[in-house]
Amino acid sequence: MTWTEALIGVLREGVLLALALAAPALAGALLAQVTREVLFGASLTVDGEHVPYLLVAVVAVLSWLAILALSGAYEHKILGSGTEEYRRILRAAVGALAVAVLGVFLTRAQVARGFVMSLAPLVAAWTLFGRYLARNWLARQRAKGLQMRRVVVLGRPDAVLEAVRHFRGALDQGYAVVSACVVGEAPEEVVEELAMPVLPPGDPLAAVTEQRAEILAIAGTEALPTGALRTLAWDLEGTGVDLMVVPTITDVAGPRVSVQPVAGLPLLLVEPPRLTGGARVVKSLIDRVTAVVLLVLLSPVLLVIAALVRFTSRGPAIFRQTRIGRDGKPFTMWKFRTMTERAEQDLDKLVTLNEHDGLLFKIRDDPRRTAVGRWLRRFSLDELPQIAHVASGKMSLVGPRP
Incomplete structure (x- = not known):
C-alpha cells in the first residue's frame, strides 16, 4: 500500500x-x-x-x-x-x-x-x-486487531517488558506494540516473551519510521541521558507521532495520579486512597448494610465458635485489643481468642524465638496458641467478630488494617 x-x-x-x-x-x-x-x-x-x-x-x-x-x-x-x-x-x-x-x-x-x-x-x-x-x-x-495505534517502546529491558505486558492486557484501549528499542543487552527470556523486533536504542526515530508507528512510549526515563526526552520531543515535532512516558508507579489507580509542574519540572502527585463526598457516603452505607446482613446470617456460626473457644480453654471467647483506627482515633477491636489466657504474661519467655524484626512478634508454631485457635487462624475465622465494627462504622469491609 x-x-x-x-x-x-x-x-x-x-x-x-x-x-x-x-x-x-x-x-x-x-x-x-x-x-x-x-x-x-x-x-x-x-x-x-x-x-x-x-x-x-x-x-x-x-x-x-x-x-x-x-x-x-x-x-x-x-x-x-x-x-x-x-x-x-x-x-x-x-x-x-x-x-x-x-x-x-x-x-x-x-x-x-x-x-x-x-x-x-x-x-x-x-x-x-x-x-x-x-x-x-x-x-x-x-x-480483531483493527483500528489500533502502533507503538514503539523505548527503555530498559525490564521496564519495556512490563510496559508491553500492560499494553497487551488492555487491547481495548487501542494500542498495539510493534517494536521495542532496548537500552542495554536484553536477556533471552525477555526477547522471547516480547516476540517482536527488538532494536538497539541508537535511533528510535528510525524505528518509529520503519514500523510506521504513531506513538513512541518511553518506559523508565532513568535509562535515558539527561535531556534526551526533551530532544526526542523536539525531533518528533511535526511528524504526527505522539510521545508517551510510561511511569514506574503502575500499581496505583489512575484517578489518584495527576501531574503538578514545579519550577518547570513535571511531578506526579499521588493522592491518598480516600473517598470523599457522595462516594464516601455510599461506601459507608454499603459497608454497614452488608455487615448487618452478614451478622444475621452468620450468627449461628459465631455462637458455635464462641462456645468452642470458651469451653476448650480458660478465658473469655472474645479477645479485646486497642488499635488505632480512622483519623488516628483508638478503638477496642474484637477477635475470637486463639491463645491461652496467660499469652501476654508468657510473651517475655519467648522473645528470643521471634522470627520477625521490629515491633511484630510472630512464631510459626507458637506454644501459646490453643488447638481451636490454630484452626481459627488457619481459616481467618478469628476475625469474624470484626463485622460488628463494620456495622458500627469503626471499620470498613475493604480498607487498611487498623
Missing part, C-alpha cells in the same frame, strides 16, 4: 466516522424541531421575518459540531475508552445552551423557551448515544 492510498483510506474513514457521529445529533435536532412544530405550533421570527425551525435546527447542529470540536470531543486520545469522552460532550452541551440563550438575546428572536431548552438536551443525548454505538463498534474492531 502506498502512502497516497493510506492517506485516502484515513480520510475516507474520518469522513465516515464524522457522519456517524453527526447523524445522531442531527436526528436529535430534527426531533426537537418536530416537537416544537407539533406541541407549540408557532414559528421563529427574527426582525419580523419568518425562519423555518428546520433551518434553525440544521444551523444548531453545525454549531453543535463546532462546539464539540472546540471542547476537544474529537481528540483521538479520548475516543473509545474512559469517561473523559462523555464528560467533554456534557460540558459542550452546557456551553451550547449558553450560546443558544445568548444568540436569542442578541438577535431578539421570538422563539419559545421550550424549543431552546429542549434542543440542547436532545442533541446532547443523541450525541452520547451515537458515541456509545461508535464505541461498541470500535471495541469490536480492536478485538
